[in-house]
Amino acid sequence: MSAPDFILKGRKVVGGCVEGEALVTTQTISGWGGVNPMTGTVIETRHELRGVSFKDRILVFPGAKGSSGWSAVFHMTRLAGVSPKALIFKEMTTKVALGAVVMRVPSITDLDEDPLALIETGDWVKVDADRGVVEVRKKAKDRVVQSASPSR
Amino acid sequence: MKLTDDERAMLDGRDGPARRKAMELLVRYGEALNAERFVETTNVAGVPGTSNPFLENYYREAGDRYDVIYSRFDLDSDEVVEVPRITVHACHLQGGIDPENWQALGAKPEHLKISQAGEASAAAHGIRILKTCTPYLAGNVPGKGEHCAWMESSAVVYCNSVLAARTNTEGRESTSAAMLTGRIPDWGFHREDFRVATRHIEVDVPVDDILNWGMLGYFTGDTVGEHIPVLTGKYGTPGLIDHKHFGAAAASSGGVEMYHMVGVTPESPSLEVSLDGRRPVETIRYGKAEQRKTYETLNARGSSQDVDFVMLGCPHYSLEQVKDACRLLAGRRVSEHSKLWIFTSRAVRAVADREGYTKLIRDAGGVLLTDTCSAIGQAVPPGTKVAALDSAKQTHYLPAIMGIEAWFGTTADCIDAATTGRWNGKLP
Numbered sequence: 001m002s003a004p005d006f007i008l009k010g011r012k013v014v015g016g017c018v019e020g021e022a023l024v025t026t027q028t029i030s031g032w033g034g035v036n037p038m039t040g041t042v043i044e045t046r047h048e049l050r051g052v053s054f055k056d057r058i059l060v061f062p063g064a065k066g067s068s069g070w071s072a073v074f075h076m077t078r079l080a081g082v083s084p085k086a087l088i089f090k091e092m093t094t095k096v097a098l099g100a101v102v103m104r105v106p107s108i109t110d111l112d113e114d115p116l117a118l119i120e121t122g123d124w125v126k127v128d129a130d131r132g133v134v135e136v137r138k139k140a141k142d143r144v145v146q147s148a149s150p151s152r
Numbered sequence: 153m154k155l156t157d158d159e160r161a162m163l164d165g166r167d168g169p170a171r172r173k174a175m176e177l178l179v180r181y182g183e184a185l186n187a188e189r190f191v192e193t194t195n196v197a198g199v200p201g202t203s204n205p206f207l208e209n210y211y212r213e214a215g216d217r218y219d220v221i222y223s224r225f226d227l228d229s230d231e232v233v234e235v236p237r238i239t240v241h242a243c244h245l246q247g248g249i250d251p252e253n254w255q256a257l258g259a260k261p262e263h264l265k266i267s268q269a270g271e272a273s274a275a276a277h278g279i280r281i282l283k284t285c286t287p288y289l290a291g292n293v294p295g296k297g298e299h300c301a302w303m304e305s306s307a308v309v310y311c312n313s314v315l316a317a318r319t320n321t322e323g324r325e326s327t328s329a330a331m332l333t334g335r336i337p338d339w340g341f342h343r344e345d346f347r348v349a350t351r352h353i354e355v356d357v358p359v360d361d362i363l364n365w366g367m368l369g370y371f372t373g374d375t376v377g378e379h380i381p382v383l384t385g386k387y388g389t390p391g392l393i394d395h396k397h398f399g400a401a402a403a404s405s406g407g408v409e410m411y412h413m414v415g416v417t418p419e420s421p422s423l424e425v426s427l428d429g430r431r432p433v434e435t436i437r438y439g440k441a442e443q444r445k446t447y448e449t450l451n452a453r454g455s456s457q458d459v460d461f462v463m464l465g466c467p468h469y470s471l472e473q474v475k476d477a478c479r480l481l482a483g484r485r486v487s488e489h490s491k492l493w494i495f496t497s498r499a500v501r502a503v504a505d506r507e508g509y510t511k512l513i514r515d516a517g518g519v520l521l522t523d524t525c526s527a528i529g530q531a532v533p534p535g536t537k538v539a540a541l542d543s544a545k546q547t548h549y550l551p552a553i554m555g556i557e558a559w560f561g562t563t564a565d566c567i568d569a570a571t572t573g574r575w576n577g578k579l580p
Contacts, residue, residue, distance in 0.1 A: 011186065013184045014184060028377060028406075033527060033548075033549040033552060033553055038206075043552050043553070044552055045453060045552045046449075062377075063378065064407065065377065065378060065406055066407065067305050067404075068302075068303040068305050068308065068322060068323055068324075069303075069323070070323060071323030071324060071326070072225075072323060072324040072325070075225065075228070075324075075325065079206075079207075079210050080206075091377075091378055092185065092186070093320075093321070093378055093407060094185065094320040094321055094322060094326070094337075095321055095323065095407070097181060097185045098184070098322075098325060098326050101184050101228070102228045102323075104228075107184070
């Protein structure tokens with residue numbers, strides 16, 4: 001990835017390094033009963049991401065809530081090939097820790113600044129969990145780059 | 153993590169490949185949590201080796217099916233290992249199918265076969281088959297301070313809050329690993345300092361029945377998220393059933409794993425003790441307006457008054473609740489336009505059979521089911537459009553999972569709906 005706009009530092013939950021497009025929610029996510037594990041789509045009735053899939057996205061969210069089936073549902077998303085590419089979250093719980101472990105995706109928490117305030121859906125994010133580093137390139141810049149190219 | 157000699161030996165394979173794989177998973181999990189060590193656990197509740205058509209199809213490799221599913225899914229192992237008999241006390245929580253009334257649930261024979269094979273294997277490995285989300289109503293009642301590793305958010309919150317035993321909301325993989333090793337990360341609710349309340353809920357409206365306890369729980373979870381609340385105010389002395397509905401709701405709208413109620417729960421002799429002498433991060437009032445809003449939120453997925461399905465027993469009904477439903481049903485019949493399903497544990501069902509409740513429900517046109525519920529089993533009668541429920545937890549999940557409308561009310565509202573086919577519930 002090209003030069004990031006900013007860098008966040010945190011603690012590795014599950015190791016690995018990956019980059020992709022961010023999907024951000026300020027609402028906690030239920031696993032069982034809140035996510036369809038075959039599509040990676042949020043199904044919870046009043047959730048702001050209802051109908052949106054996290055497949056292949058870097059999921060940035062406050063943390064897990066609800067049923068103890070959280071890990072098993074996110075485990076199934078791995079088998080179904082629809083899991084997020086990485087997790088960035090704020091509140092540590094046993095649900096999200098175990099879910100991250102069995103999904104085997106790079107995961108980071110305890111960041112030095114609020115990821116929900118700084119990262120927006122569509123931003124390009126690199127999660128280097130082994131080093132505890134999150135690099136973010138804002139989507140606004142992408143738009144400038146795009147509009148500066150061909151069509152004019 | 154700091155491991156004891158015994159734990160190190162398990163990780164090195166002294167006790168065989170399955171216990172090695174289980175320790176490997178628990179170490180990955182403990183490191184994710186930033187836990188420093190394990191605690192020994194004597195009471196594990198999970199869903200070990202449970203299979204379904206998706207997993208059967210995904211793990212098609214040869215070998216004993218229980219070993220395959222337990223190794224690959226429960227232990228997240230890349231190789232299949234032989235799973236030994238467990239050595240700790242462990243039980244199997246709810247499943248997906250009632251083995252007796254599976255046809256009423258619309259299950260296919262192959263689903264029943266998978267479920268029964270899994271159950272037989274789990275039993276043969278030393279796991280008690282309770283098949284309920286309420287193990288504390290089926291003989292598993294841990295003592296104060298006992299380190300447990302439980303799944304099922306409604307049972308976890310009951311275990312921590314009402315019994316003062318200690319468990320995090322564990323998952324399938326961690327409980328299955330704990331069944332083999334007797335270890336779980338020493339993190340969260342196992343630790344004294346973690347069990348302190350940080351949010352204060354002032355109850356300013358009378359709360360003295362199941363409906364209101366469910367609503368207060370739903371409001372509490374929605375408000376405090378995964379934090380620990382302490383409640384004070386105008387509640388009477390909640391009974392077991394009230395705690396069951398309050399905790400289940402709080403663990404659904406939010407992630408509440410423990411609550412304090414001053415003068416009620418064992419770790420809450422006073423507001424000061426529950427808050428450990430600190431000021432609450434937030435003080436939230438639950439009054440008439442909040443009660444009304446919670447009722448409206450829970451009924452937001454109801455539109456048609458024509459109810460074609462009534463589901464009771466989330467969390468699984470106690471014997472008293474089965475009896476209460478029978479009292480409300482006496483002399484009435486389930487409408488031809490509706491169905492009535494009541495879910496409970498096998499333990500309660502056995503007594504209900506002897507007391508004649510099972511027959512009374514059947515004679516009235518309903519059915520008393522075990523092992524599962526509509527949300528877990530993803531089962532509603534064919535063509536269901538509108539459900540009526542007396543559980544805030546089930547109301548939270550079922551419409552989202554099954555794409556149906558739902559009403560929330562008292563048990564009496566629900567029995568009325570079952571016998572008339574019409575919803576007439578309102579906030580009392």
